Amino acid sequence: MHNDLGNRKSEGSSTAERIAAVVTRFLRIEAASGFVLLGAVIVAMLWANSPWSDSYHKLLAVTIKTIVIDLTLHELINDGLMAIFFFLVGLEIKRELVSGELKGIRAASLPVAAALGGMIAPALIYYGLQNGTPGEKGWGVPIATDIAFAVGFLSLLGSRVPRSLLVFLLAFAIADDLGAIVVIAVFYTDHLSFVPLILGGCGLIGILLLQRAGVRAAPVYVVIGLLIWLAFYKSGIHPTIAGVMLGFLTPTGAKVSQPASDRNYLSALDRIEDRLHLWVAYGIMPLFAVANAGVAISSSIFDDSVGSSVALSVAVALVIGKPAGIVLASWITTKVGVTRLPSNCNWGHMLGIGVLGGVGFTLALFIATLSFDSPTLLDAAKLGILIGSSAAALFGLGILALVTRKTSETR
Numbered sequence: 001m002h003n004d005l006g007n008r009k010s011e012g013s014s015t016a017e018r019i020a021a022v023v024t025r026f027l028r029i030e031a032a033s034g035f036v037l038l039g040a041v042i043v044a045m046l047w048a049n050s051p052w053s054d055s056y057h058k059l060l061a062v063t064i065k066t067i068v069i070d071l072t073l074h075e076l077i078n079d080g081l082m083a084i085f086f087f088l089v090g091l092e093i094k095r096e097l098v099s100g101e102l103k104g105i106r107a108a109s110l111p112v113a114a115a116l117g118g119m120i121a122p123a124l125i126y127y128g129l130q131n132g133t134p135g136e137k138g139w140g141v142p143i144a145t146d147i148a149f150a151v152g153f154l155s156l157l158g159s160r161v162p163r164s165l166l167v168f169l170l171a172f173a174i175a176d177d178l179g180a181i182v183v184i185a186v187f188y189t190d191h192l193s194f195v196p197l198i199l200g201g202c203g204l205i206g207i208l209l210l211q212r213a214g215v216r217a218a219p220v221y222v223v224i225g226l227l228i229w230l231a232f233y234k235s236g237i238h239p240t241i242a243g244v245m246l247g248f249l250t251p252t253g254a255k256v257s258q259p260a261s262d263r264n265y266l267s268a269l270d271r272i273e274d275r276l277h278l279w280v281a282y283g284i285m286p287l288f289a290v291a292n293a294g295v296a297i298s299s300s301i302f303d304d305s306v307g308s309s310v311a312l313s314v315a316v317a318l319v320i321g322k323p324a325g326i327v328l329a330s331w332i333t334t335k336v337g338v339t340r341l342p343s344n345c346n347w348g349h350m351l352g353i354g355v356l357g358g359v360g361f362t363l364a365l366f367i368a369t370l371s372f373d374s375p376t377l378l379d380a381a382k383l384g385i386l387i388g389s390s391a392a393a394l395f396g397l398g399i400l401a402l403v404t405r406k407t408s409e410t411r
Helices: 002-048 053-060 073-099 105-130 136-143 147-160 163-187 194-212 218-235 240-249 268-292 305-335 347-356 362-371 375-409
Strands: 063-065 070-072
Touching: 002 053, 002 147, 002 268, 053 073, 063 073, 070 073, 073 163, 073 218, 073 240, 073 268, 073 362, 105 136, 105 163, 105 305, 136 163, 136 305, 136 362, 136 375, 147 163, 147 347, 147 375, 163 240, 163 347, 163 362, 194 218, 194 240, 218 240, 268 362, 305 347, 305 375, 347 375, 362 375
Parallel strands: none
Antiparallel strands: 063 070
16 A cells, blocks of 8 residues: 555656656746747848849748649648647647646636736727727737747746746636637638538547547547648638647547656647647747748838837737736635745736736737738737837836845845
8 A cells, every 4th residue: 555655756756856857848848939939030020122023022921832732832831731730739728628727717817818918908908999990900919918929028037036926827828828729710701611620620539539449549630630720721711720739639638657858758738749849949939030020110000000000009009908807817816815926926926927928929920910911000010019018128128127136235
């Protein structure tokens, strides 16, 4: 009996070590990825405003022909490669729901409340400013926090920031991503073709059946995954949603009796995330940034009253709406006793992290491309994202630097 108890403790400890190692690696990659993304944004902006700007747009317009579908390079990146990004997002969300900060009602309450507040407030502010105008469809643009940028900027403060605050940022940003995915699926789907959608659903069921049958051959799942992506693309639902659903279907079980440092004994989810994360963080996301952040500042954005209004609305929603929603939702839920603040954190920390939550980039740009057909409005939304995110990063870091300095002085 003592041996059984000891084995259970050992397995529990091994599981905790495995989860901690995965989360630590995830945060380290995200922090570095944020600065790679920043470099990609600068490249895109310089290229789009250089004498060679025509080559930028011509390259993205190159058509890639396949047997079943023709895509421009821009569409291949946004609809194809970004499905892999969303697959990784699905893995991250499932890991947090199964074994992370979103596991259980008590643990998930504060990050989920913060995420909901941080989605609703900026959406309402933007819609209030754009109601009745051609820009009103972009209300979903400022709802999501960019994990890579936010974690990257927060890492600049080093060990002065409580680790619990970093974990809270990760948890609410992941909950925020889940909400953004629901918004994309529900509100940014214009039409549905039910036959491809049914075929895609059959593919997802087929994956579950193969898992139950014990099939472990990765190429089989890759082929079925590509067919599911194609079915979703033809159905009218954005194909990146297929990536999220495939991430949710990935198994989380692991042989926890083995050493946590041995990657051969990580769960399928952890192994795939471990192998895929570097490619997404340093390949797909920077490529997406280069393809989508190229805004020609010399264009008619500032001359067009609707365009400049869209840019301003996005920026205001990110800088004011995001922190207002995050802090207010957190304050209400803690006051009624549903949640409590992260350990070693105060409301100054929460204000700083709320402002930093206004750093929206990857999903914000992605939703902007779904919102606007007008090149002027799309460029205006992109400009608003860049201005608002930059301001949120500077203000958020300033607040947190001040709060952490005062906290260290009082110890």
